Amino acid sequence: MKISLDWVKDFTEINIEPQKLCELLSLKLSEVENFETTKSNDVVIEIENKALTHRGDCFSIEGIAREISAITKCSFNIPNYDLTKVSNRNPAININVESIKDCPRYTAVKITNIKLCPSPQEIQTRLINCGIRPINNIVDFTNYAMLETGQPLHAFDAKKLNKEGGYNLGVRRAREGENVETLDDVTRNLSKHSLIITNDDKPIALAGIMGGKDTEMDENTTEIILEAANFNNFVTRKSSRKLGLRTEASLRFEKNLDSNLTKRGIGKFIFLINKYNTGKVEGFNNFYPEKQTATVIETTLDFFNKNLGIVLKKEEVLDILSSLTFKASTEGDTLKITIPTFRRDVSIKEDLVEEIARIYGYENITPKLPSKSMGPTMLEPNLDFIRQVKELLKVLGYSEIYSYSFVGEDIYKNVGLSAKNMLEILNPISPQLMFIRDNLLPSMYEKVELNKNSFDNFKLFEIGKEIHKPETKNDLPQEIYTLCVAYYDKNQTDLETLYRKAKGDIETFIANFSDEDITLEPAVIKPNLVMYKINLEELHRNCLARGKEIKDISKYPPVIENISFYVKKKNRVGNIIKKIKAASSLITTVELEDTYKDEGDKSITLKIVYQDINKSLSDYEIAPIREQIIRLLEKGEELKVRK
């Protein structure tokens, strides 16, 4: 929002340099990025809107002047507009408001003897400095009064309104199927979300947003109906969003304006037509059934000091409040503070803490640290587990990637998955970011493809959440922490070796966290690439459940022997090893020592380690076990011992 300091000076003095003023406004109101000096020697500052979302009063020169006067401790004066002289003129304007919630106030003034022409130079200059294009005197006066007071105004060409039995203006929600052509030449299809102004029940304008083409002023205009109304902030916002139309007026109404402001808007407008002799007030009507009254907040000095964490004197607090034109009285320890109606953002005592803090200055509040009990604090166990997982994977040579939680059908197809049953985004940035992923594989596969261009071999991992659509309507999705790893080696053409290396990594990884014999199927096996996926929450449960028992070390030497078998295609080495292990408690380890092919026959050599905790083993004890193993395998697995 652009603010002309020359204009501000109509209401308060500015006794500091613009640079300093900008710094102070940033610290005490809202960020001011820069200022510029215009040709007319005015200084224009640009205030960021974001921090003023709740401050409807600050979308005006008067409001900013009030803030500057409080911040720089200067006097503040705005004119008082007396409408009693005009308010009893022949009404002849009927106002019919459907809901006072949507429209708490509607003031209309008829002005005649108008001649449209360019507005005076001083008016135009100030409008231009604040970023508004001058159009003609009446439009410029409405904009000028709006910028100064914060009250949006609209002028209808009175001759274009039906006036049998007086003007019949109405404010109501639009009906399905109705439409109105707005000043920007667009025909707007309306719905029950649009609040409209009607003439004899026919839509003529979008309330609080933009006027209609049918009642627009033109070179023949001689009389107008001036509207100064108050529209509900929620209704205006919804209507403006549904239509995709935001204007200076809707911007202000969305901020919850003071209903009493219509008087200031009209007052300023009439002041301008009188000053420049451009028209005559003829009729007036004011729909304002429930007057907005000032809020009174009762609190204590102690409350402020406790919330601020510093000790202020009562006088300091009262000074700050009165600089913001809040009225305060004291009864014993109680402070009674009357909030002006234009400060609709201030409704509870905590709001006043902010007023005091910012004007007193955050830089003047001495930082202090809360005291702390001696109790230990820690990470949630699953977060701690993830930290351990990441560190181990790093040591195993895996590098961590992050990828989006949003996915598209395309990358699912690449790994042969269908994108079904996922949470779907209604307003995605692109089709590639349309679903919330329930599987980490597709993104990982995408990253593997990318890195192939730069590296011959690499290992990647990602830890993320797989998110599953809730079963029933009001539930939240199930989010499961999952690990996905990829092992890529362009030069490893033997798929079995590649697979065993990747699997070895995973086995080492799992063994670090779990005693259980978890057999894991790879998720993807392609030439040069093996990928695994692990449910980390399950692994974490395993890890927590294990009661790792440390075994005593035997004082007696082990007996180690190799046995070779011819194996057939259907044999599973993993099963063979399991069976051997189960054969005797004296067998401590069974490892695959070697595999080789001999004229079409494949054979494997297993290294078997026997050891007893209490004594040295001799062939007397081992021979029966060996025979048992051979019997077991020859029978159960149809294997033949290779001699």
Add this chain to the structure above:
Amino acid sequence: MKELETLKKEFETNIKEIKTEREVDDIYLKYLGKRGIVNKLLAKLATLPSGDKKVAGTEINNLKKGIQRLIENKKLLLTTENIEIGDLTLPGIKPQIGHTHPITQMKKYAEDIFLTMGFEVVDSVEVDNDFNHFETLNFPKGHPARDMWDTFWTKEYLLPIAHTSTMQHRLLKTRKPPFRAIIPGKCFRHEATDTVHEHTFYQIEGMYVSKTASLAELIGVLESFVYTYYGYKIPYKIQPTYFPFVEPGLEMLVEHKLKNGQKKWLELIPAGMIHPNVFKMAGVDPNIYKGFAWAIGLDRLVMLKYGISDIRDFHKGDLRFLQQF
């Protein structure tokens, strides 16, 4: 003194060349033998004035100890291996080590700072409902401030979270005050991406609730964090801003030094005192308890720390970028 320095370097070069035990014996005699270099130096000491004598004496003794240690090491190496070492300059065969993501590293760093300050670390959800994300945070339906959040929505009227504050209500419901917690999380906003904007980003929410929480304490906690994080007393300032779930609402800016030496204020941590309505929604009495909350944008911290110019690198998954961390 310079003489000693040269002598030390010369010795270090010599011992590196040595390949046999015999050569070790030779070098021992040369430096530490009865008529060796070190003894000669010690002999010279007598000629120095007493103040200098003491200093020089210590230095020569240190040199002697250093030489002794290196000779012993060398001897051990040659005797235990008992093999002829050929070319010691051959490059090592390196194991492949991986890399954790820079955001993972920085998140851990920030979490650890808060852990030492007595904050527990709690996990965030990734997808939430309107109730937790907006309504319990004092954004009734249709509230204009909702526009500031640019949220995504799913068909089920769920949303990928746009702020970690979505966890505030849950924590107020499940913890008995006083408590202090931080909540790291992955967040999403409907934003066109470029070098400084990303639709996916990371936050660390902070919450502190007690009977005596105050603005001064909020500023104190944030100050302690940024001082520790940056490792020096980085200049900062506090400005008012607006969020419906805090009152007062404020923002901490820190002074960032640009490459050209200029300084710039950077918005780093939005924060504020928890709004009484947020307490009420969770059944906590705002007349008894007060609190403050904040959110730190991790991506920005990481970008500033490493001078990363394109925020999109975080999710690209390109090892050429990641292996630098």
